[in-house]
Amino acid sequence: MTGPILQAQGLCVESLGGKESFPVLTDLNFSLQPGKILGLVGESGAGKSMIGRTISQYLPNGFAVTKGTLKFDGEDLVGMAAERRRNLLGRDIAFIPQEPLSGLNPVLSVGQQMKEHLLRIGLAPGENWRERALKEFEAVHLPHGAALLERYPHQLSGGMCQRILIAMAFASRPRLLIADEPTTALDVTIQARIVKLIAEMQKRDGTAVIFITHDLRLASQISDEIMVLYAGRPAELGPAKQLFSAPAHPYTRCLQLANPTITGPRRGLYILPERMPGLRVLKELKGCRFASRCPNVIDACMITEPPFMAIGPDHIAACIRTEATPQIVAPPAVPARDQATAKTHLSAEKLTKAYTTSWSPFAKRGTFKAVNSVDLTLAEGEFVGIVGESGSGKSSLARLVVGLDKPTDGRIELAGRDVTANGASDRAYRRQYIQMVFQDPQSALNPRRRIGSIVTQANEATGTHNSSRERMDRAAELLKEIGLPPDAAMRYPSQLSGGQKQRVNIARALCTLPKILVADEIVSGLDVSVQAQLLDLLLKLRDEHGFSMLFISHDLSVVRYLCDRVLVMYRGEVVESGRTEAVFANPQHPYTRSLLAAVPPDDVSLEWSPVLAEAGYQVE
Template sequence: MLIASDLAVSAALANGAVPVIQDLNFSLAPGRVLGLVGESGAGKSMIGRAVAQLLPSGFSVTRGELLFDGQDLVRMPLDKRRELLGREIAFVPQEPLSGLNPVLTVGRQIDEHLARLAVGDARTRRARALVMLDAVHLPRGAELLGKYPHQLSGGMCQRVLIAMAFASRPKLLVADEPTTALDVTIQARIVQLIAEMQRHDGTSVIFITHDLRLAAQICDDILVLYAGRPAERGPARRVFSQPAHPYTRCLQLSNPAMSGPRRGLYALPERMPGLSALKTIQGCLFAPRCPSAVGACARALPPFTEVDDGHIAACIRITATAEISVPAPAAANAPKTGTPLLAVEGLSKTFRTARGFFRHDVVAAVRGVSFTLHENEFVGIVGESGSGKSTLARMLCGLDAPSQGTIVIAGRDVSDGSSRSNAHRRAHVQMVFQDPQSALNPRRRVASIVTQALEATGKVDWEERLARAKALLSEIGMPPEAAQRFPAQLSGGQRQRVNIARALCVAPNILVADEIVSGLDVSVQAQLLDLLMWLRRARAFSMLFISHDLSVVRYLCDRVLVMYRGEVVESGPTIQVFATPRHPYTRALLAAMPPDDLSAAWPPQSLEIEAAPLAGKAVEADA
């Protein structure tokens, strides 16, 4: 169906052409699913773009061919390729909202697509659209056709796009991280949906993802990419259970396990070489970070070695791969018992949303949440978007005023919002924000950002701040030179470290972390989780760790609160809650995570609970 042979894509940089993709070989048989796995910058999306011939300017295919049904996509005339794309080859994008035109109704966009496919007159197309929406399990199709993309949730948009992609019964579907921007329960449903459509139509699928576990569950074959070069390729189950390339093994070990005892994480040092660094590396691209690298690795690009039938790895020390392991994590300080550091009682937050001039709706984002946090305890809060996690965090930090309830921090009720309460709160609670892009002032240098708390007092001079900044930077594992840099000059992981350092500057007892590792690559995530564990031992603080990623919470937290529609539906010791969930929502959340065990059927046929709708979208007025 699709055969890539010796494909290479190059980017023209200022200092010459750099290979973005090289030595790419794979063949995708009809009705099979190929998973392209790798971290950001590995070139996964570039392959999808090469298929679509949508390479960014400056990038071009320099060698090899990409045969689709015997025709070379690379050298095909433009009009012929246009004929194929959207008809024989369909795409599902990463960001469902940007895949749809915001100013046209869903119905209009489906209609245009069908008209392009030359499906009958307007009435037939409408009937067909309704059938399509029904096939992707979207209820009330007729009503949906008249809606605009922003009125739908991300999962619904993605379903519409999948419906459109399958409208032409394509032979090949390229799905570029189709579930990354969605909640876990929705991810499971979307994956299930793609699998269902794929089986029904016998479509071949290229499934691009950063999640090895997910790929192992749904793909027939996996191709692991590192810095644009295939590291390992083979049957999904084999690659997952017996990885031959050290990179695959490290990826697997850097992801926290969902079952069994808590094991340490393998934190790959540094990060993947960038485009401009690629030229300077001789030999194996992964060697600088590889735990089993020897001198010979740095001399020549490793050839592809066949490990087993159809299982190929680009490594000269395959036998050493299985020996890569991680030490058990050092024991964390046990949480103290006794008077809790933070006690939250009956906390609620309602928002008013305008509806006309005099009327308004009241939306409850958080309702009656009570919990405690002890000294030295890490508590995780899990739930989907719209479950009220972030609102809860903002209330604890004083960014939003609670509508009801009390917050007692270190013995003092701070919910009155007086300036003395706020000062007390500031000394004890600090927040690490989700998006470092927005949380770091782009005009400040790192030294100025991490010591901002000192600036607030207005009494500390620059010399002292710089010294303090360097101390903080060494604590979070960054070189002292970084003090003079601007956030734009840092990598995503480094920005998040700076983000953490700023909150640590005032030495708070409680850190509130809102999704601080989501959106990062697994190797960077593992580095950050390691850092948090290390800080926990060194600094002895408590943390509220908000995340939608259950495996991370399982790794990091002593206790967990499960939030659903603004309420805490279940809480308890993390291991216990995850092993024996009581509430149906917790069970649904856990079932939606791709398990480590490949023998279990996943995704589960029925997810027990309807995903929580976004606050304010479908939650109707309570008052």
């Protein structure tokens, strides 16, 4: 038997800034065998990516390993000479970053970057780098490899850029691969392709993989073992399928219940209260790190940090009440609304948006229809989901509804008024009637304005609540509705978390009490706990204000939980629509079946075999 390729024993990492030190990773013990996959799961700030940084010794300034060992194939990575570490990284230890575009140089062509990487890891005598690059592209199922070498990263989709990075990572036949959230915010079909591809290459080369993700369901399908991290310390470690089907730690159970289901009976989402404790709080904390958020907490949990309890073979959990974990249950599902008698807020008929292009992959005459003859209705209080891969026309349809683009053909009515022409009076009417919440909360917020000013921007545009006192009062009302403290009004966006920023975006959209919200991928890339909080907030606000919503998302489980009806789009057309539960339970169109098959099942006993291309329906 061979030994572990990677082994951590009592590993501790601390922040050493100033006169004080703060714990970042504590008491980390694990071993990874060759050819196995270890999933690292937890919320943002749990320490998942810090483990990857520790392996590469690319820790931020002021961070250092203070205790324990971390060995790669018997060599201690902590005390390793810099030259030896550089020789390992990129060859024996490879990385796949979360953001594919950030992992590629925007000013160099794909060919230039492949050449540089292949020359660094070494070519066989007489081997041409271009031929080797084409072989690596073929291994990751990238068509037209010769043409790709001439392209720049911005000319390719996110899925293609990620596959290029996978080809580069596996080009050296590494012994250890660290994949840091490689599928976050990708379409479900692209996610399935990337995960399947990593598994194929891992089996081909016998590579050990650390797969970092916030999606416990995805990790359970592809990993051999899962380590659930909380505030820098392992909460639970065990065989993947056993851990997911019968979690022992309450945090693991809460993460599981915070994620909506894609099959089986619909249920509500478990909402984790508060936030993970910060570094300063952790230093002073005496008891369990999860105690302040745990539904099973007792007095003994507040006294000392819990030891690791044996649950089964190779399965441990840091909890003194593991027997109570199965008692944690999610609330009942919010019933779908009956909109038969509700007033229609939005109606669109034969909506079309065509672009004239010098070249198009779909039309010989240089015209591309981003939206093609779409019919859409939205009733009062109704949530309608729009799903499909990137390039299917979801965001283009949203831009037409909001009025950012003018349709080439078709008709749009808001509460019976025709606003298709999109003239000045129509735009003024839309501002009062419809608002949009954008995908990236960071880029949607002005970093130079305080939160109180941001959420009342619509008042400035419409001339309402003119006095500063009126706007301050309105900002306080909005912040209370979205669950932020009153003092958040004086903060700047940089002082808020990603989930809090998205709450601010929602508050700004609700400032003028619109009848319709258009939400474009607003929970994409967020932790499941923050996602559950936002979804619960949207349902609560609907009950209070009665607004309708077009909810654009690639996450089908989220759409199933939140939306009353769903529209499935493919290449600008609606290929299937209906009540969400009926469409998901019995999809009629092959493209819908392909999307649903690409989602990991809730039951780990079922084999995940995504139908990545059925009847020729695929975008890439």
